[in-house]
Amino acid sequence: MLKPPKIFLYYVIVVIVFGVLSYFTPHEGFRIGSSSFRVKWISVDQLFNKYSINTVEDSAGYLKDSIQFSLVDTISDIKDTIAPEVLPVVLDTIVKDSIGNKNILLSYPQVFKKSLYSFYKRAAGAIDSSKVIRVLHMGDSQIEGDRITRYLRESFQSKFKGTGPGLITVYDPQKQFPSVWIRNVGYWSEHAIYNVPRLIKDNQYGLLGRVATIDSVGISKIFISRSSLAQPKASKFYKSRLFLKSIEKPLVVNALWENEKISSDSLGKEDGITEINWTFKEAPQRFSLEFEAKQSPLFLGLSLDSVAGVAVDNIAMRGQSSPRLDKTDTVLYRAMADYMNIGLVILQYGTNMVPTITDNYTFYSRTFYKQLKIIKQTMPNVPVVVVGVGDVASREGGEAKSYQHIYKIKEAQKAAAFKAGFGFFDLFEAMGGEGSMLKWVEEEPRKAMSDYTHFNSRGGEQVASWIYTAIMHDYNNWNNSTTFNTN
Numbered sequence: 001m002l003k004p005p006k007i008f009l010y011y012v013i014v015v016i017v018f019g020v021l022s023y024f025t026p027h028e029g030f031r032i033g034s035s036s037f038r039v040k041w042i043s044v045d046q047l048f049n050k051y052s053i054n055t056v057e058d059s060a061g062y063l064k065d066s067i068q069f070s071l072v073d074t075i076s077d078i079k080d081t082i083a084p085e086v087l088p089v090v091l092d093t094i095v096k097d098s099i100g101n102k103n104i105l106l107s108y109p110q111v112f113k114k115s116l117y118s119f120y121k122r123a124a125g126a127i128d129s130s131k132v133i134r135v136l137h138m139g140d141s142q143i144e145g146d147r148i149t150r151y152l153r154e155s156f157q158s159k160f161k162g163t164g165p166g167l168i169t170v171y172d173p174q175k176q177f178p179s180v181w182i183r184n185v186g187y188w189s190e191h192a193i194y195n196v197p198r199l200i201k202d203n204q205y206g207l208l209g210r211v212a213t214i215d216s217v218g219i220s221k222i223f224i225s226r227s228s229l230a231q232p233k234a235s236k237f238y239k240s241r242l243f244l245k246s247i248e249k250p251l252v253v254n255a256l257w258e259n260e261k262i263s264s265d266s267l268g269k270e271d272g273i274t275e276i277n278w279t280f281k282e283a284p285q286r287f288s289l290e291f292e293a294k295q296s297p298l299f300l301g302l303s304l305d306s307v308a309g310v311a312v313d314n315i316a317m318r319g320q321s322s323p324r325l326d327k328t329d330t331v332l333y334r335a336m337a338d339y340m341n342i343g344l345v346i347l348q349y350g351t352n353m354v355p356t357i358t359d360n361y362t363f364y365s366r367t368f369y370k371q372l373k374i375i376k377q378t379m380p381n382v383p384v385v386v387v388g389v390g391d392v393a394s395r396e397g398g399e400a401k402s403y404q405h406i407y408k409i410k411e412a413q414k415a416a417a418f419k420a421g422f423g424f425f426d427l428f429e430a431m432g433g434e435g436s437m438l439k440w441v442e443e444e445p446r447k448a449m450s451d452y453t454h455f456n457s458r459g460g461e462q463v464a465s466w467i468y469t470a471i472m473h474d475y476n477n478w479n480n481s482t483t484f485n486t487n
Helices: 004-024 110-124 141-146 149-160 330-339 362-378 406-420 427-431 436-442 457-472 475-479 482-486
Strands: 051-059 063-071 090-096 103-109 132-139 166-168 180-185 188-192 210-214 218-226 239-247 251-257 260-267 270-279 286-293 298-305 309-316 342-348 384-387 393-396 399-402 423-425
Touching: 103 110, 103 406, 103 427, 103 457, 110 132, 110 149, 110 342, 110 475, 132 141, 132 149, 141 149, 141 309, 149 309, 149 457, 218 298, 239 251, 260 270, 270 330, 298 309, 330 362, 342 362, 342 457, 362 384, 362 406, 384 406, 384 457, 393 436, 399 436, 406 423, 406 427, 423 457, 427 436, 427 457
Parallel strands: 051 270, 132 309, 132 342, 166 309, 342 384, 384 423
Antiparallel strands: 051 063, 090 103, 103 423, 166 298, 180 218, 188 210, 210 298, 218 286, 239 270, 239 298, 251 260, 251 286, 393 399
16 A cells, blocks of 8 residues: 555656656657657647737837737636536527518527627727727638628728728738738748648647748748728728737848838747737828748738727638637637737638538537637637528539528537527528528529529628628617616
8 A cells, every 4th residue: 555655756756757758848749760650748838838929019100119018828727617508598689681671580598698798888989998899700611702701890890980801811822802902922821720731830820720921031021902892991901910929030020101111120039929010190002011031930910900999800711610729729819819809709600511411410519519618718708609501502413402401500500609608690591591592593683602502792791781780789778778888
């Protein structure tokens, strides 16, 4: 029988061994023989992770001020805040759409209302508080090309003020985001969380779920230009914020208005998040950034916003049935979300689950709930609206037919949303249920593409109108409520 001193000594030895392994094992692990297999071990940095955010401000070359602060997030900060049981009380909010006169359904557990009213309060007070409150619109290829988000953005910014296309990737080779034009000089690469193998160390993909890197030596450039395809509010921006991570070697960042250099920043080694921002007296037609780097940092994104109001970000992940947050560095994710004032999240997935035909989608509901759980952990108290999958059809033998199992998929999403304490928007029912996609494709003017899956711009505008109307339906009640207005 082991005596207490021996047991204590045993645990001390185990802790020391684990500590030595954590300290000496490299991030990438070590290879076994000549095989392609690697052994990895959690590092000290991962155990005690912290991100310091260094901010450098430039005001169109006329005023420059540098400030520095720390934002600390450890793994122990992220706690499970989800109730073990699904809340039994569900409210159905039914409103009429002013265009199509169809029912719009927004359902949610009672607890969701408080967080939704909190968003109203933050958005309504954004201008007075000189803050930018962000709305994240995350989804699959259904929201790609900004075809739904652009109308949501215009609606929110018209209501609460604000301009600009929001947070974007600095490298968009396929021109997937038409609300601003990005052109790169030099060799650049894009790394997305859903691409395998994942080449970014510790899965540091940030809020966008993708990062860009420079692959060439010397001077590389990013040209940012207004887009004629952008909605009126999105076409102008007055503040730009560049987010970098893992600066291993000295980096020089020059900003140019047209062809005139307005600022130059020399950055040293920094493992945390570094922000460089520029505030403009006039909204630029063209703005460019120049980089002199011997080794590329991680480009986490570039925000193009107003100095206050609401920003709406389009985060599209083609081919995915969830945001894949279980594959990203949640500490970094939470640090960025915290720092960037997220006020509302709209999740729109499910299209890529349609080819999976089965009698029971409980497995999907559980998988989807795990993603919602991570959002709740990394963005506590932020309201999340899950947009259920819309109707989808296919052609068989020359005849187009809607899939009959769409209802089961959207019910699985709804169950996951309620379990997480989030809201649910029933797009399937708003469209008209089974068979509605056929009408959207075949009617004139059509509202969906000939693949019977994706909306076109007109359909995207309709869907955005429904989502916005449903989310904002309670706004007047909040505005007239002294109870919620003072909390």
